[in-house]
Amino acid sequence: MDPVCSAEPRAARIELFRDVARQQLPRLYRIARRIVGDEAEDAVQDCLLKAYQHVDQLRERSAASAWLVRILVNCCRDRLRGRARSQEDVDLDAMEDFSLYRTIAYEDPFPYSDSLHLDFLAEFSVDDVRQVLLRLPELYRIPVVLVYMQGFLAREVAEMLDTPLGTVLARLHRGRKAFEQQMWRYATEHGLLREGAR
Amino acid sequence: MISCAEAVRQLWEYIDDVVDVGERAAIETHLARCRRCCGELEFARELRRTLTDAADEDVPDDVLRRLRHTLEELER
Numbered sequence: 001m002d003p004v005c006s007a008e009p010r011a012a013r014i015e016l017f018r019d020v021a022r023q024q025l026p027r028l029y030r031i032a033r034r035i036v037g038d039e040a041e042d043a044v045q046d047c048l049l050k051a052y053q054h055v056d057q058l059r060e061r062s063a064a065s066a067w068l069v070r071i072l073v074n075c076c077r078d079r080l081r082g083r084a085r086s087q088e089d090v091d092l093d094a095m096e097d098f099s100l101y102r103t104i105a106y107e108d109p110f111p112y113s114d115s116l117h118l119d120f121l122a123e124f125s126v127d128d129v130r131q132v133l134l135r136l137p138e139l140y141r142i143p144v145v146l147v148y149m150q151g152f153l154a155r156e157v158a159e160m161l162d163t164p165l166g167t168v169l170a171r172l173h174r175g176r177k178a179f180e181q182q183m184w185r186y187a188t189e190h191g192l193l194r195e196g197a198r
Numbered sequence: 199m200i201s202c203a204e205a206v207r208q209l210w211e212y213i214d215d216v217v218d219v220g221e222r223a224a225i226e227t228h229l230a231r232c233r234r235c236c237g238e239l240e241f242a243r244e245l246r247r248t249l250t251d252a253a254d255e256d257v258p259d260d261v262l263r264r265l266r267h268t269l270e271e272l273e274r
Contacts, residue, residue, distance in 0.1 A: 018269055018272070025257070025262060025266065026262065029261065044265055048269055048272070052272045101237065101241045117241045121248055129251075130252050133252070145253075147214075150253065176210050179245075
């Protein structure tokens with residue numbers, strides 16, 4: 001544990017905040033891009049201002065990075081609250097029973113392929129995958145981004161979101177299911193299921 | 199032995215190593231006897247990798263410059 005600034009003046013905390021934020025800016029931007037898309041820069045700006053306003057909460061250098069991500073996620077959620085929910089059109093009932101693996105095997109989109117499932121994934125560019133992710137409901141998208149893309153542990157995400165671990169694990173489970181379902185939908189809607197589509 | 203549905207439901211948790219010892223043993227017993235679920239496991243690993251690979255992204259220079267500027271302006 002690194003005792004930083006509980007007894008130090010505000011100026012020292014601000015310097016610490018600035019130092020950690022400077023290092024973390026690319027990461028904060030990438031997280032925001034995956035959660036709010038084109039509003040990422042604005043979300044990070046919101047985060048910096050809010051963190052600065054609440055800099056007295058910053059206690060330890062080792063916790064500073066998670067503290068910033070927590071503030072960023074809340075800023076992203078604030079921005080998402082104002083949006084229409086059209087892109088979150090996920091059928092929760094059908095989701096639980098959905099298996100992308102089985103759907104690909106059953107539908108057999110590439111009849112001449114000897115590695116059907118890998119060929120399906122190969123049709124997706126990195127940008128396609130990011131678009132699929134943005135279709136997930138915010139509730140599921142945030143833990144998926146933090147755990148599978150940013151490498152946080154579910155326990156850390158639970159602390160960050162102030163949510164019980166069991167709830168985070170359940171949202172991760174649903175998030176994965178929603179991701180599988182949306183991968184298939186995206187592929188059908190964007191013509192990725194034709195041999196030689198790209 | 200657990201069913202295919204039960205095994206598949208826990209595959210990502212198995213990959214992430216967040217199942218308990220008993221669940222891990224049950225899944226591994228199932229996988230040793232079920233070729234289809236082994237296929238599901240490999241696909242889940244690839245899908246997870248696809249997701250992770252989409253995380254990295256170059257931050258545009260102008261964006262980074264504006265964010266750094268905001269940071270420097272705070273209480274100057």
